[in-house]
Amino acid sequence: MPEYKAPLREIQFVMNEVLESEKHYASLPGCEDATPDMISAIIEEGAKFAERVLAPLNQIGDQEGCLFNEGEVKTPTGFKEAYQQYVDGGWPSLSHDPAHGGQGLPESIGTIISEMVGTANWSWSMYPGLSHGAMNTLSEHGTDEQKETYLTKLVSGEWTGTMCLTESHCGTDLGLLRTKAEPQTDGSYKISGTKIFISAGEHDMADNIIHIVLARLPDAPAGTKGISLFIVPKFMPEGEGVGARNGVACGSIEHKMGIHGNATCVMNFDAASGYLIGPPNKGLNCMFTFMNTARLGTALQGLAHAEWAFQNSLPYAKDRLQMRSLTGAKNAEGPADPIIVHPAVRNMLLTQKAFSEGGRALIYFCAQLADKVKLASAEEKTEADALLAFLTPIAKAFLTETGLESANHGVQVYGGHGFIAEWGMEQNVRDARISTLYEGTTQIQALDLLGRKVLMSQGESLKGFTKIVHKFCKENADNDAMKPFVKPLIGLNKEWGELTMTLGMKAMQDREEVGAAAVDYLMYSGYVTLAYFWARMAQQAQIALDEGSAEEAFYKAKLSTARFYFARLLPRTRAHAEIMQSGAANLMELDPENFIF
C-alpha cells in the first residue's frame, strides 16, 4: 500500500534557506501575519491532513471512481467526509481576502498546502483546486454584490466552483466556442450550450456549485474577441442558503485513464440563469489570471507525481532483493542484494529526486513572484509579472513532462509488480498522464514561451531570467566548491541566448520555425532553469556545511543530487539544442496525404 509523508525538511529548505521566505514576507504589505512560526504551524497541520486523511483515500478513489446516476455524481468513499474536514479546518479560506471571510495569507503559503494535498491525492485536490480558480476569478473581476453572494460561500467552502471553458470541438482554440448567452430584461442572461471536461462539475461534497462559464453574447464578434464570462450557479442563491435549481445539469461523466476520483463532467446549460462578470466580450482577458494560476497549479501536479513516485520507489528499492551488485555482494547474508545497489535503479531514483526537489524550488520561486505581482510596489510588480509570465509555461510543461517521466520510473523500479494495480505505481502514471494535456498541452506552452513570450519581446523576456542566472554565476565565480555548477551554467546561459537569436532570425524568414523549434526550446529552457535552482540549492548546502551544520547528511545529499543533476540530466540539453536548430523543413515537407500508404 503506497504511502505519503509530507517532505517537511525539503519544504523548509527551499522556502526558508534557498528562497529566504522570512525576508520575502517581511517585504510585502499585508503579510505581517506570515511569521515563520505561524507558517510552520500551518504547514504542519496541512501535512497531517494530507498524510492521514487524503493519502489513504488515493487508491480508493482510483478503484471506486465516481458514479454517475441521473444527473448526480457520487464521489468515492471518504471524499465527502474529507472535504468536510477540509472546510472545518478553514483550508479553503487560507489565501483569500478577509473582507469575504478569508485569512489573507499570501498565495505562496497556499502553494505549499496545495503541494501536500495534491501529492497525497491529486483527484481529491482538484475539487478545492477548481474552487480556488473560481474564487480568484470572482475576486478579481466580480462586482461587490457578486463577491458578497458567491465569493463568501466559496471562501468558507460551503459551496465549490468550476471553470467551464472547453467544448467538444474546442479545447485549445477557445475562439471557436458556441455556448450562447441571451440577455434578459432583468440584467441577467440565459446561458445555453454544452461544456465538456468540466472537472468537479457535479459532485456530492457541497451544497451548491458555482460555474464560471465562457459564452457568447448575441452580437459578439467572431473568435476570441467575442467571448464573455458568466457566473452560473447550480442552485439559485436564496437567503443564507440555496433556492431553486438552475438550468444546468451534468449529462454524463467521462471514463478516463486516471484521476478516477475526480468527476470529469459534460455540463448541459439549458437557458440557465447567468450573470456577467467583467466587461462584455472581454471574457478571455478576465480568464488570463485563472489560466496562469491553473498552469502553475498543474506544474505542481508534475512535482506531486514525481515526489510520490520517489517516496514509493525508494522503500521498494531498499527492500526488494534481486541479483548481486557487480562489485560483490552488499547483503552477503541475504539471498540477494537490495536492488538499490544497482546503478540503473539508483539512476531512476535520483532522477525522481532531482526533478521533484528541483521542481519544488522552481514552483516556490514562482509562488513568491505571484505574491509580488499581487502585493509589491509598482516597479517590483512589473518585473515580477514579466518573470512569472516567462517561467509559467516552462514550469507547467517541463515539470509535468518530467513528472510523468518520474512516475514511469516508479513503475520501472518495481519491475513487473509496477504494472499491477495494488502497488499503486501504475495509478501514479495514469493520474500523471493528464498533466501534459490540460491547461494547455506541452506543445501550446512551448508556443507560448518561444512565440509569445520570448520572440515577441525581442528576447527581453528571456533576458529577465538569464540576467538573474548571470548575477548568480558572477557572485559565485570565485567559489571553488561551486565551480562544477557555475561553469556549465555560464556556458548554458550564454548558449540559451544564442539559440534564441538563431531561432529568432530563422523565424523572420519562416514562421514555421517557431513551431518546429518550440518544444525542444522549452525542454532546453526547463533543464537550464532547473540547473540554476540546483546550483542555488548546492550553494545553500555548501554554506550550511561550511558553517558546520549538524545536518551534514542532509546537505551532503543535496550536493550529491546537484552533481547527479548536472552530470546525468542536464546533458539532455545537447540533444534539444541540436534538434531545435534542425529547421522546419524536415517537419513540413511531407504532404498530409503521403503520411501513410
Place this chain on the structure above:
Amino acid sequence: MPEYKAPLREIQFVMNEVLESEKHYASLPGCEDATPDMISAIIEEGAKFAERVLAPLNQIGDQEGCLFNEGEVKTPTGFKEAYQQYVDGGWPSLSHDPAHGGQGLPESIGTIISEMVGTANWSWSMYPGLSHGAMNTLSEHGTDEQKETYLTKLVSGEWTGTMCLTESHCGTDLGLLRTKAEPQTDGSYKISGTKIFISAGEHDMADNIIHIVLARLPDAPAGTKGISLFIVPKFMPEGEGVGARNGVACGSIEHKMGIHGNATCVMNFDAASGYLIGPPNKGLNCMFTFMNTARLGTALQGLAHAEWAFQNSLPYAKDRLQMRSLTGAKNAEGPADPIIVHPAVRNMLLTQKAFSEGGRALIYFCAQLADKVKLASAEEKTEADALLAFLTPIAKAFLTETGLESANHGVQVYGGHGFIAEWGMEQNVRDARISTLYEGTTQIQALDLLGRKVLMSQGESLKGFTKIVHKFCKENADNDAMKPFVKPLIGLNKEWGELTMTLGMKAMQDREEVGAAAVDYLMYSGYVTLAYFWARMAQQAQIALDEGSAEEAFYKAKLSTARFYFARLLPRTRAHAEIMQSGAANLMELDPENFIF
C-alpha cells in the same frame, strides 16, 4: 473507435525490397515453399484476420477484461471464437515442423503474421504467443514421445501452452526460485510451488493448457545451476483427448494497468504431475531459446504500439480543426485548420512513423537472422547467431521504449480526448507499458548488451555489426543522394566503437561503470542501429525513384521520413553519449539511508 489496417505496402517494402526476402529464402534449405506468391497470399490472409476479427475485439478486451471465478477464467467476449477461427485457419502451425503437423514455413514469415495479429490486439495475441514459446521449447528439447503427446496438439492449436518462470520473490533473479520437483518411481515428478505473472495461465479458449515450468530437483545446486524444466499439463493427456485434472490451478488473476484481455495468473502447483524436459539442472540453458524468441516477440510489441498509435493519430490530426497555421490559414473556408498543419503535431506523427517503420526493418532483419541460425550452413549460422545475440537486447529494449513513447504521443495528439477511454489512445499506452518490464526490463537488456555481449567479447560482438554498417557506408560513399545519411552514420559508427573502448577501460577499474553506463549505451546503440536501417531504406527508395518508379509519393515519403529521423531523433545520441561517460560516482556516492530525510 480506433481501427487497424495492416500496412501491407510497408511490410512488402521492408521484406522484399530492403531485405530481399526472395534471395534470402532461396538460400535456405527447407524454404522451397516460401515463394513470393505464396508468402503474399499468406500475409494477405493474415491481414484480413487481424483487421476484421482481432482489431474489433481490442477495446472490448480492455473494457471487459478477464473474469476469474473459482479457478476458472472467462476471456472477453469474442476472444474464444476468434481463437477458434485462428485454429481453423491453420495459423498456429505456420512455422512448425511438418513432422508434428506444422507447415514448415520459416520463422520470419511467422514474425509478419505476429506483427499484424499483435498490432490488432496485443492481449489476444499473447494466448497463441505463449503457445508458440512452449512449442519452440518442446521442439528443441523434448523427447520424441513428448513431442508426439504435446507438440502435435499445440501445433494444431487444440491445446495452448504457457511459460512458468517467475515467482513472487524472483523475476529477474531466477536463481532464487523455490518451486520443487520430487522424482516419482514412474519417472515423472511431483511439482509443487507457486508461480506468478503467468500469461494465459488459465482461460476458456482451448481444451488443455501445457505449462512449461522451471523447478528444482531435491538435490539441485543452489542458484541458477540447479534449475530444471518440466512439462505440466492442466489435464492429463488420454487417448486423443484429455483425462484427469492435474494438480495445477489458477489461484487468482492480477488487476493490472493494461493488457486486460490477457489473463495474468497466479498458478498453484500442488504435487502436480510433471515431466522433465532436457537434462536435469540445465533448465535455464534450455530456456535460453525461449527467452531470446520472447525478447524479439516483445520487441514486436514495441513496433505494434508505435504502428497502432501512428495509424490512429493520423486521421485525428487530419480531422481535428484547431487554431490556424502560423504561416496563414490552410483551410480558409473552415473554422480552423486541421492540427496536422502544426509542426509540433507533425513532429509527434513523424516520430511514431519513424520508430514503427524503422523498428519493422530491424525486427525483420533479426527474423532473417533467426532463419539462418536455424537453417543456414555452419559458418553462416555462427555469424548470424552472434549478430542476433547482439541485436536482440537492442531490439527488445529500444523498440519497447520508443513504442511507449510513440503510444504517449498518440495520447498527446488527441489533447484532452487522448485521456478519455473511448478513443482508445490511452489503452494503447497502458497496454504498451508492460513491454519495457517483462522478458527482462530495459535495465536488464542494457546489462546484457554492454556487459555480457559487448564487453565480455572484447567488443567483437559490436564489431560484427559495425562492420556491416561500415560496408554499407563505403558502398554508398560516392552516392551524392546518400551523403546526408552516410556522413553522420560514418561518424556515429566510429564513435560507437570509441565509446565502447572508453567504457571498457573504465569498467576494468570499476565494475559499477558497466551498470552506470548501460542504459544510455543501449539507447545510443538503438538510435544508431535504427539510423543504419533508415539509411538502407533511404537507399532503396532512392534506387526506386532513380528507376522512375510509379510509386513516387511512397518512395519520397520514405526519404522524407529518413531525413526526419536523422535530423530530429538521431541527435538524441548526443545526450546519451555524454551521460554514459559521466562516470559511476554520481550514482553510487549517496548512501541508501540518505536518499530521503
